[in-house]
Amino acid sequence: MSYNIRFKLPAARGEPERSGAPTLEQIDRLERVLALLHAQEPCADIESGEHTHTIFSERYGDVLVDIDQVELGFSMRAEPELIYRAIHELSGLLRAEGLLAFDPQLGASVESRATYADFMRQYRSQYLCTDIEFEAFIANLGSENRRDQEGILMRGEAVGEAAFPRDFERLDWQAQNALDDDALWTHAQRIASTNDRTIAENDLTEFMRICSDAQEQFGFRRVDGSYLSTSDWVTASTLRYEADMVRRLQERGFAAVVFDQPQRLTLVFEHAEPFGTSDERERQCAISRQLLEALERERPPIRYLDMSREQTHQIEFRGADVERMHAIAVPLISASGYAGSLHVLKRYGDVGAREERVDQTV
Secondary structure, eight states, X not given: OEEEEEEEOGGGTTSOOOOSOOOHHHHHHHHHHHHHHHHHOTTSEEEEETTEEEEEETTTEEEEEOSSEEEEEEETTSOHHHHHHHHHHHHHHHGGGTOEEEETTTTEEEOOOSSHHHHHGGGGGGOOSOHHXXXXXXXXXXXXXXXXXXXXXXXXXXXXXHHSOSSOXXXXXXXXXXXXXXXXXXXHHHHHHHHHHHHHHTTXXXXXXXXXXXXXXXXXXXXXXXXXXXXXXXXTSHHHHHHHHHXXXXXXXXXXXXXXXXXXXXXXXXXXXXXXXXXXXXXXXXXXXXXXXXXXXSSSOOEEEEEEOSSEEEEEXXXXXXXXXHHHHHHHHHHHTOOSEEEEEEEOSSTTOOEEEEEEOO
């Protein structure tokens, strides 16, 4: 899957596909847009066809440029921060040619804004938090600390991709299954030790810490319990290999990798059409915020994750008591007036614990 953004002429949206040869005006605009994009990344490879060009960009993903639109295609594993900054940068760049951004994941047009913080306010519905927390997040976007972190992340991504091998000797699933718990744990620790040495030699300790904090509670874990980035290079590296063995040991109930035992409640709103109607999305976002505000008062604290998929919108909560979370969530949803299709997934522990599905009537 990919995260796609389209920049189009306003009049072109919703109209049937063009037919016939492009006009001179369209060809001129295509050439100007291509020149603008090429100037941002002169060394990027370009694959050209008749009035269609694909730019393989490190900054913007795979960029398709044709007569009426520019489309960015990011891997779903790409860091959200990098995606949003690319949209912000190009929305200003392409505005001069009359091309406006449309984000299918958001289901709306995205305007060019002078500052990145103001631009991000258009994505308020994508953040499951209170308004106060969101404004604090926005205020921090332009701070010196934030810029320092961005610099560490940019360097870490480049250095890490070069430092960690993709071709390495590994045990396949069958060989891992043949090992008892202690032998698999010994192998995982040996891989972790090699990874730690690579991290130290390449000054990636702070990068790994920032990535772990960002993925907390919802990522793959190393033998020390820290979380991994979801970048493509991490997934193909010895870091993910280490995490896969940790996950296998968790499924066996191996004590050394039982870092915590959160129970999990997942609310799954089903869409009748891809990504749902605008009314459905607004209602689900409102429910998300209300649930968060209600669950924030619980102790110990409950962690959450908001996920939009083509046919579903999922809100996931992790805490000490799934029944308590369920008891809070369902009456609130009923009171909201939501009348769509909804089911609930309850898991009574960490990976491998008992799970239960409830088709919810609200």
